[in-house]
Amino acid sequence: xxxxxxxxxxxxxxxxxxxxxxxxxxxxxxxxxxxxxxxxxxxxxxxxxxxxxxxxxxxxxxxxxxxxxxxxxxxxxxxxxxxxxxxxxxxxxxxxx
Amino acid sequence: xxxxxxxxxxxxxxxxxxxxxxxxxxxxxxxxxxxxxxxxxxxxxxxxxxxxxxxxxxxxxxxxxxxxxxxxxxxxxxxxxxxxxxxxxxxxxxxxxxxxxxxxxxxxxxxxxxxxxxxxxxxxxxxxxxxxxxxxxxxxxxxxxxxxxxxxxxxxxxxxxxxxxxxxxxxxxxxxxxxxxxxxxxxxxxxxxxxxxxxxxxxxxxxxxxxxxxxxxxxxxxxxxxxxxxxxxxxxxxxxxxxxxxxxxxxxxxxxxxxxxxxxxxxxxxxxxxxxxxxxxxxxxxxxxxxxxxxxxxxxxxxxxxxxxxxxxx
Amino acid sequence: xxxxxxxxxxxxxxxxxxxxxxxxxxxxxxxxxxxxxxxxxxxxxxxxxxxxxxxxxxxxxxxxxxxxxxxxxxxxxxxxxxxxxxxxxxxx
Amino acid sequence: xxxxxxxxxxxxxxxxxxxxxxxxxxxxxxxxxxxxxxxxxxxxxxxxxxxxxxxxxxxxxxxxxxxxxxxxxxxxxxxxxxxxxxxxxxxxxxxxxxxxxxxxxxxxxxxxxx
Numbered sequence: 001x002x003x004x005x006x007x008x009x010x011x012x013x014x015x016x017x018x019x020x021x022x023x024x025x026x027x028x029x030x031x032x033x034x035x036x037x038x039x040x041x042x043x044x045x046x047x048x049x050x051x052x053x054x055x056x057x058x059x060x061x062x063x064x065x066x067x068x069x070x071x072x073x074x075x076x077x078x079x080x081x082x083x084x085x086x087x088x089x090x091x092x093x094x095x096x097x
Numbered sequence: 098x099x100x101x102x103x104x105x106x107x108x109x110x111x112x113x114x115x116x117x118x119x120x121x122x123x124x125x126x127x128x129x130x131x132x133x134x135x136x137x138x139x140x141x142x143x144x145x146x147x148x149x150x151x152x153x154x155x156x157x158x159x160x161x162x163x164x165x166x167x168x169x170x171x172x173x174x175x176x177x178x179x180x181x182x183x184x185x186x187x188x189x190x191x192x193x194x195x196x197x198x199x200x201x202x203x204x205x206x207x208x209x210x211x212x213x214x215x216x217x218x219x220x221x222x223x224x225x226x227x228x229x230x231x232x233x234x235x236x237x238x239x240x241x242x243x244x245x246x247x248x249x250x251x252x253x254x255x256x257x258x259x260x261x262x263x264x265x266x267x268x269x270x271x272x273x274x275x276x277x278x279x280x281x282x283x284x285x286x287x288x289x290x291x292x293x294x295x296x297x298x299x300x301x302x303x304x305x306x307x308x309x310x311x312x313x314x315x316x317x318x319x320x321x322x323x324x325x326x327x328x329x330x331x332x333x334x335x336x337x338x339x340x341x342x343x344x345x346x347x348x349x350x351x352x353x354x355x356x357x358x359x360x361x362x363x364x365x366x367x368x369x370x371x372x373x374x375x376x377x378x379x380x381x382x383x384x385x386x387x388x389x390x391x392x393x394x395x396x397x398x399x400x401x402x403x404x405x406x407x408x409x410x411x
Numbered sequence: 412x413x414x415x416x417x418x419x420x421x422x423x424x425x426x427x428x429x430x431x432x433x434x435x436x437x438x439x440x441x442x443x444x445x446x447x448x449x450x451x452x453x454x455x456x457x458x459x460x461x462x463x464x465x466x467x468x469x470x471x472x473x474x475x476x477x478x479x480x481x482x483x484x485x486x487x488x489x490x491x492x493x494x495x496x497x498x499x500x501x502x503x
Numbered sequence: 504x505x506x507x508x509x510x511x512x513x514x515x516x517x518x519x520x521x522x523x524x525x526x527x528x529x530x531x532x533x534x535x536x537x538x539x540x541x542x543x544x545x546x547x548x549x550x551x552x553x554x555x556x557x558x559x560x561x562x563x564x565x566x567x568x569x570x571x572x573x574x575x576x577x578x579x580x581x582x583x584x585x586x587x588x589x590x591x592x593x594x595x596x597x598x599x600x601x602x603x604x605x606x607x608x609x610x611x612x613x614x615x616x617x
Contacts, residue, residue: 006412013419013460016419016423017419017426020423020452020456023430023449024427024429027445027449028432033442036433036442037445044448044452047423047456048452048455048456051419055460055463067471068459070475071459072478074475074479077293078481078482079448079482081288081289081482082444082482084283085285085486085489086444086445088283089489099418100465102417103421103461106425108509108510110424112513112520113428115516116520117434118524119536119540121434124530124533126434126443128532128536129444129446129447129484130434131536131540133434133446133447134540134543136450136451138543138547139473139477141510142550143462144461144510145506145507145563146554147550147554147571148469148472149568150571150572151470152469153572154575155473157576159476159481159483159484162582163480163483163484164483164486164487166536166586167488168491169586169589170532171491172590173532173590173593193523197520197522200518200519201516201519204515204518205512205516208512208514208548209508211551215552216556217555218564219566222564222566223561235569238565238569243566243569247573250576253577254576257583264587286489300479307472311468311469311472312469312472313469324483328486331487397579400583400587403583404587
């Protein structure tokens with residue numbers, strides 16, 4: 001049981017790290033602002049979500065786990081909002097604003 | 098081993114970002130570097146086991162400071178006009194750089210020659226903590242052992258607001274400050290500002306409340322509440338408050354006034370200014386902290402919003 | 412396990428920090444804001460991993476505070492563009 | 504080297520860097536930023552003194568930590584006041600023309616290209 005949970009943690013956190021890497025690569029390599037935005041908002045939230053899933057078995061009790069989930073939910077909400085806002089602002093004001 | 102790698106990485110990154118903040122070309126890159134720098138500082142504070150400080154840095158650096166500086170960078174977009182000073186000549190630059198390196202070396206020398214074991218007030222702080230009814234020694238220092246500092250700091254915040262307001266033009270006195278909002282709103286932002294504050298207010302109150310026993314407290318909770326108020330204003334869900342409003346002013350002054358009142362009460366009850374009568378310490382501390390939190394939540398957005406720019410409604 | 416968590420923390424921290432060169436080289440301000448946003452998410456992940464590895468008490472609250480305020484800088488940025496545009500137009 | 508010493512050295516470099524920016528930056532907003540970097544370097548020095556003072560079951564000495572918390576809040580208030588002064592100054596000078604014209608100096612590079 002313990003081994004299985006550790007395996008889950010290691011797998012989820014490793015995959016999550018790869019998503020952060022993907023987000024950065026996208027941010028650096030994609031050709032224009034809107035595609036970079038896509039890389040950013042997709043990757044970092046999945047990445048953080050997987051890291052949180054990996055940390056859940058290690059959390060202190062139910063409250064600790066709940067806080068981790070709240071952190072993820074809040075970042076998800078912020079990320080989605082910021083993605084929309086920056087995209088709309090680029091459409092309104094042009095990318096060089 | 099890996100812990101050291103982490104610490105070295107953190108140090109290297111924080112220095113890089115500080116370097117960009119100071120030396121980058123252009124104001125906006127410098128401001129964004131500074132915002133990211135603030136996030137890294139919270140990580141370093143966690144590594145120094147100063148979670149209360151990390152929370153303050155996160156709440157103030159992540160919320161109000163970013164909004165203040167980005168707003169300022171945008172308002173001062175053409176402010177290179179202000180920089181009338183000539184660029185310094187290279188010999189002078191080198192002399193200044195040498196001075197700064199010397200400062201750094203002197204400080205580093207001090208850091209490396211700190212006495213071991215280090216003098217500490219931790220035993221004294223922990224020893225009498227039971228008398229205050231608190232469990233978090235940092236809160237106990239802030240609100241009991243060094244209460245005078247904290248009260249004066251509240252006064253400094255109110256004075257800063259007075260200073261900012263005093264920059265208003267005469268015809269706008271008593272009016273509303275700028276709200277840092279888009280001319281035409283964003284629907285997404287409205288939704289965000291409707292969804293986030295209930296959770297934010299809950300988390301802000303929680304951080305204030307657990308501050309008695311765990312990391313947290315009036316500053317951190319108040320800064321989060323302040324941020325929630327700001328997002329509501331920024332998303333056009335509410336107008337920035339008029340600076341002449343009675344409730345506004347009561348909220349700003351409540352913290353220092355209640356603190357001072359309790360201090361005088363302590364003088365009457367125990368002949369010690371800001372002393373809490375035995376047995377009543379915890380309720381009094383919570384009472385003072387409630388008003389401090391309220392005052393901070395009112396003060397920080399007013400500091401960010403700046404002086405009034407619209408005349409008061411008749 | 413502790414070592415793994417710390418290694419993951421260092422990896423994520425460095426990964427998102429590389430993205431920060433967008434702050435210097437833009438090309439536009441939106442890219443700079445995006446880099447800061449990605450760094451925010453990565454910083455929160457790093458913080459959670461470090462907290463779990465070092466068992467420092469109370470750090471989840473710091474992460475919660477950061478997560479709550481993660482959008483603020485970008486919101487201020489988007490609002491500031493629109494206000495600047497407006498001021499520019501009305502000032503001409 | 505312990506985490507505390509490393510953070511202390513970081514604080515020392517930050518203080519020097521902030522001081523440098525404070526003196527050489529011609530742009531006032533950049534000076535405010537540099538001043539904040541300088542301040543945070545000093546706060547870190549307080550932080551390591553707190554960390555080294557871990558005793559009696561506490562992970563760090565709470566007194567310097569409390570001072571830093573007060574310091575962060577006051578630094579923010581000072582920054583906000585400085586920014587408000589700067590914005591007002593800019594508003595005044597851009598109304599009557601640029602400060603450069605007022606003081607009779609010319610400075611050709613204009614706005615930062617953002």
